[in-house]
Amino acid sequence: MASAAHTVWARKVDKKAMGSRTNTVVEAIRGRIAARALVAGDRLPSIRGLAASLGVSPSTVVEAYERLAAEGLVRARPGSGVFVARTAAPLPLPASSGHAERAIDPFWVSRQALDADPGASKPGCGWLPPEWLPTDAIRRALRKAARADEATLTDYGSSHGSLPLRRLLARQFAGEGLDIGPDAILLTASGTQGLDLVCRLLLRPGDTVLVDDPCYFNFRALLAAHRVAVAGVPMTPAGPDAARFTELAAQHRPRLYVTNSAIHNPTGASLSPAVAHRILAAASQHEMTIVEDEIFSDFEPEPSPRLAALDGLERVLRIGSFSKTLSASVRCGFIAARPDWIEALRDLQIATSFSAAGPLGAAIVHELLSEGGYRRHMDALRRRLSQARRDVGERLEALGFTLWTVPRGGFNLWCELPEGRDAAALARRALEDGVVLAPGDVFSPSHGAGTFMRFNVAQMSDERVWSALASGLAPPAASGQPAARCSPPP
Amino acid sequence: MASAAHTVWARKVDKKAMGSRTNTVVEAIRGRIAARALVAGDRLPSIRGLAASLGVSPSTVVEAYERLAAEGLVRARPGSGVFVARTAAPLPLPASSGHAERAIDPFWVSRQALDADPGASKPGCGWLPPEWLPTDAIRRALRKAARADEATLTDYGSSHGSLPLRRLLARQFAGEGLDIGPDAILLTASGTQGLDLVCRLLLRPGDTVLVDDPCYFNFRALLAAHRVAVAGVPMTPAGPDAARFTELAAQHRPRLYVTNSAIHNPTGASLSPAVAHRILAAASQHEMTIVEDEIFSDFEPEPSPRLAALDGLERVLRIGSFSKTLSASVRCGFIAARPDWIEALRDLQIATSFSAAGPLGAAIVHELLSEGGYRRHMDALRRRLSQARRDVGERLEALGFTLWTVPRGGFNLWCELPEGRDAAALARRALEDGVVLAPGDVFSPSHGAGTFMRFNVAQMSDERVWSALASGLAPPAASGQPAARCSPPP
Numbered sequence: 001m002a003s004a005a006h007t008v009w010a011r012k013v014d015k016k017a018m019g020s021r022t023n024t025v026v027e028a029i030r031g032r033i034a035a036r037a038l039v040a041g042d043r044l045p046s047i048r049g050l051a052a053s054l055g056v057s058p059s060t061v062v063e064a065y066e067r068l069a070a071e072g073l074v075r076a077r078p079g080s081g082v083f084v085a086r087t088a089a090p091l092p093l094p095a096s097s098g099h100a101e102r103a104i105d106p107f108w109v110s111r112q113a114l115d116a117d118p119g120a121s122k123p124g125c126g127w128l129p130p131e132w133l134p135t136d137a138i139r140r141a142l143r144k145a146a147r148a149d150e151a152t153l154t155d156y157g158s159s160h161g162s163l164p165l166r167r168l169l170a171r172q173f174a175g176e177g178l179d180i181g182p183d184a185i186l187l188t189a190s191g192t193q194g195l196d197l198v199c200r201l202l203l204r205p206g207d208t209v210l211v212d213d214p215c216y217f218n219f220r221a222l223l224a225a226h227r228v229a230v231a232g233v234p235m236t237p238a239g240p241d242a243a244r245f246t247e248l249a250a251q252h253r254p255r256l257y258v259t260n261s262a263i264h265n266p267t268g269a270s271l272s273p274a275v276a277h278r279i280l281a282a283a284s285q286h287e288m289t290i291v292e293d294e295i296f297s298d299f300e301p302e303p304s305p306r307l308a309a310l311d312g313l314e315r316v317l318r319i320g321s322f323s324k325t326l327s328a329s330v331r332c333g334f335i336a337a338r339p340d341w342i343e344a345l346r347d348l349q350i351a352t353s354f355s356a357a358g359p360l361g362a363a364i365v366h367e368l369l370s371e372g373g374y375r376r377h378m379d380a381l382r383r384r385l386s387q388a389r390r391d392v393g394e395r396l397e398a399l400g401f402t403l404w405t406v407p408r409g410g411f412n413l414w415c416e417l418p419e420g421r422d423a424a425a426l427a428r429r430a431l432e433d434g435v436v437l438a439p440g441d442v443f444s445p446s447h448g449a450g451t452f453m454r455f456n457v458a459q460m461s462d463e464r465v466w467s468a469l470a471s472g473l474a475p476p477a478a479s480g481q482p483a484a485r486c487s488p489p490p
Numbered sequence: 491m492a493s494a495a496h497t498v499w500a501r502k503v504d505k506k507a508m509g510s511r512t513n514t515v516v517e518a519i520r521g522r523i524a525a526r527a528l529v530a531g532d533r534l535p536s537i538r539g540l541a542a543s544l545g546v547s548p549s550t551v552v553e554a555y556e557r558l559a560a561e562g563l564v565r566a567r568p569g570s571g572v573f574v575a576r577t578a579a580p581l582p583l584p585a586s587s588g589h590a591e592r593a594i595d596p597f598w599v600s601r602q603a604l605d606a607d608p609g610a611s612k613p614g615c616g617w618l619p620p621e622w623l624p625t626d627a628i629r630r631a632l633r634k635a636a637r638a639d640e641a642t643l644t645d646y647g648s649s650h651g652s653l654p655l656r657r658l659l660a661r662q663f664a665g666e667g668l669d670i671g672p673d674a675i676l677l678t679a680s681g682t683q684g685l686d687l688v689c690r691l692l693l694r695p696g697d698t699v700l701v702d703d704p705c706y707f708n709f710r711a712l713l714a715a716h717r718v719a720v721a722g723v724p725m726t727p728a729g730p731d732a733a734r735f736t737e738l739a740a741q742h743r744p745r746l747y748v749t750n751s752a753i754h755n756p757t758g759a760s761l762s763p764a765v766a767h768r769i770l771a772a773a774s775q776h777e778m779t780i781v782e783d784e785i786f787s788d789f790e791p792e793p794s795p796r797l798a799a800l801d802g803l804e805r806v807l808r809i810g811s812f813s814k815t816l817s818a819s820v821r822c823g824f825i826a827a828r829p830d831w832i833e834a835l836r837d838l839q840i841a842t843s844f845s846a847a848g849p850l851g852a853a854i855v856h857e858l859l860s861e862g863g864y865r866r867h868m869d870a871l872r873r874r875l876s877q878a879r880r881d882v883g884e885r886l887e888a889l890g891f892t893l894w895t896v897p898r899g900g901f902n903l904w905c906e907l908p909e910g911r912d913a914a915a916l917a918r919r920a921l922e923d924g925v926v927l928a929p930g931d932v933f934s935p936s937h938g939a940g941t942f943m944r945f946n947v948a949q950m951s952d953e954r955v956w957s958a959l960a961s962g963l964a965p966p967a968a969s970g971q972p973a974a975r976c977s978p979p980p
Binding site for chain 2: 139150152155193196221225331352353356359
């Protein structure tokens with residue numbers, strides 16, 4: 001992609017002065033290497049060949065190759081040509097840096113939120129603050145784990161993951177209309193790692209995958225790491241636009257659709273029964289597999305339709321974890337799928353993690369889920385979040401934000417900015433005040449959410465957040481440009 | 491590969507009777523689907539086209555397609571042709587089952603050992619029994635973790651992983667001549683997951699990777715999951731055969747070499763300084779990257795040469811974990827590499843696991859490594875293992891096994907079976923007696939170790955192991971065939 005763009009551009013400017021023609025060739029090669037169209041060890045085109053295809057003189061190509069060699073990006077092997085040197089960069093992951101300057105890409109929120117200073121406020125992050133989570137129960141579970149049998153303390157455990165935890169999850173799922181045995185469940189290190197295993201099982205580079213537009217930004221990062229093409233299904237408050245879903249399925253013959261059906265991230269939408277049936281029908285017609293990430297399902301006041309339950313795990317895989325409800329520090333997630341797929345996923349997990357969810361983590365999660373406190377914790381959490389969504393929503397509306405929908409649960413509010421405001425500019429500016437926001441485009445495969453923002457209502461008690469929003473909104477922000485800290489707004 | 495083989499075979503037998511010609515076509519297609527040369531949604535060749543290329547009649551192809559359709563493997567779309575149905579199997583991972591019948595493939599030992607009955611003996615497994623590990627210290631560390639700050643109990647932690655643990659590791663590495671800062675270290679969920687991230691960063695499907703022959707079987711499984719070609723470097727007691735390494739590097743231009751340099755798995759070989767320098771020189775000449783898995787380094791009486799230390803992390807990445815020395819249940823490993831690679835690996839880890847090593851696991855490992863008990867534990871473990879290697883070695887030699895080398899540390903002994911005995915047959919037979927062995931070919935990319943076996947000296951106190959070995963060796967085992975439990979030996 002990058003390389004193609006560079007080549008086109010090269011063709012355009014080949015009438016320019018010698019110096020810039022050389023730059024053009026240098027940039028064309030650099031672009032191809034950055035895009036991994038050329039990788040370490042690949043031979044570069046012959047000098048005459050490239051000169052002809054770019055419409056420049058051979059001497060221009062020679063000069064360009066010499067400049068690239070001086071940078072160590074390529075090296076000449078006498079007699080055998082010019083080769084790309086060892087400089088493999090991951091593709092198509094964007095070049096990354098932890099700093100504010102990094103692009104507003106799918107990693108922007110993760111990196112800013114995970115690596116924020118201890119003092120930072122993180123209304124853009126996707127998790128609850130410790131004081132909203134059952135820390136006393138976690139301490140009790142750790143003290144109980146300290147008394148576990150020796151094997152739980154030291155062994156890898158089974159390749160399926162803890163049987164008691166899988167049995168408990170199977171009982172939970174049965175209560176939601178998904179009647180499966182523990183052999184249809186594989187424990188993983190996280191929901192993300194579960195989705196990664198599923199992608200490794202079902203996808204090949206170049207496949208097309210449908211996601212919601214907007215969707216959880218890390219779906220975009222993960223699918224990019226799998227080198228697949230992504231098409232976005234517009235979201236409605238009742239779930240994905242089923243008509244567009246059907247069109248895109250016919251148009252792209254995607255192998256997979258990845259979604260959150262219970263309290264959609266970032267929008268807070270809930271799947272309606274009618275939409276669920278249309279999605280499943282289209283998936284069946286076009287032989288697609290669906291991954292339903294249910295990480296927010298326990299935040300629902302009452303369960304919404306579940307693709308996995310309606311489909312009975314025929315073509316739907318369900319993934320989830322306990323990072324939002326209990327602890328993100330105890331790494332444990334799961335995949336529920338057809339036992340024949342679980343069987344293949346077990347091997348993939350051994351190959352890539354040897355054993356993903358350790359017995360200790362599984363024992364801690366099992367203890368937290370089975371003690372009666374979990375239900376009380378979630379009831380209290382839902383009440384507290386419902387109040388927080390109301391209060392924060394009103395305060396955002398007072399600042400001129402518009403709620404896209406009123407979510408029935410969870411901690412995210414998806415809001416449109418006041419007229420003319422740019423979410424990326426606001427996020428960059430807020431970062432200077434130690435406030436990490438989640439600008440809409442990180443969630444949007446079509447980059448169509450530049451005027452939207454996702455807010456985590458549980459992370460907005462710090463008044464710095466509100467002053468950063470107020471000052472960021474006051475002037476029409478210069479689109480895309482981070483405002484300089486000390487210069488007065490234009 | 492599989493598909494090609496099938497096609498060749500098809501060409502050979504096209505003069506046979508109609509029925510078997512149809513089988514031939516069916517097997518050819520089945521092979522291509524199994525080999526993922528054809529995947530869900532792909533269109534099958536036209537009937538006339540395939541008939542011509544296989545030298546059979548169109549009606550034979552029609553019958554074959556109908557049979558495959560009846561199996562649900564393909565489906566015809568009126569007007570548009572015949573397509574592969576949704577049956578994506580992971581490739582090139584072998585089809586798997588937890589049962590004894592499964593092939594002696596790189597997953598054989600992992601699955602048999604991880605999923606063995608509680609009562610089974612596992613001299614084939616690659617870890618220590620709980621009673622050899624510091625369970626009391628782990629219990630103390632868990633009780634201390636129960637008093638940790640709230641963020642450690644519930645947060646994802648930084649995308650780099652716990653800074654205190656990275657600082658501690660950096661100090662350890664400095665003591666081994668590898669002078670790096672904590673920013674050159676990324677915490678992962680395990681050594682395997684660290685290697686997986688490195689492969690994702692540096693490899694593309696179709697690349698060639700060098701491994702040792704024999705090597706840790708899961709290197710083979712992981713590289714297969716990355717769809718790369720593997721070439722094996724013969725091992726010597728002083729490390730890989732440097733001359734062959736150099737030849738293979740020139741011949742295959744591999745991107746990566748993956749090895750254990752400290753107490754090689756499975757052979758117990760130790761890298762000599764001379765070999766280390768020749769390997770690094772060849773890697774530099776051919777622009778290869780090296781991954782040095784040091785999971786057994788703390789088992790060495792004194793450190794052997796380290797590629798990472800000699801190279802200063804220029805082209806070597808070091809990975810490791812605490813699964814062999816402390817606990818495999820607390821999932822925590824690391825990658826030490828150039829900071830620019832670590833930066834890209836952090837994004838890859840976010841994309842594929844969001845956060846791999848949770849703060850709790852890192853805090854537990856940090857506590858176990860920093861309390862003075864760790865040195866005492868490892869000193870005692872090395873003494874105990876040294877005695878066990880002597881005792882088990884003598885007993886194996888009494889049964890007719892030959893030690894390939896005398897390892898200077900660790901718990902593995904790599905042994906050749908008595909004349910004429912087949913390791914796979916012995917392993918299958920022992921499994922019937924509840925004894926999990928590690929037959930040589932699971933470690934060998936060239937399948938050249940069919941008469942070798944890896945023994946874990948810490949897992950052989952159960953007399954059933956010895957009686958299974960004795961009875962398995964008594965008769966010349968029928969090569970490759972599992973001996974039937976009740977039938978007398980031939």
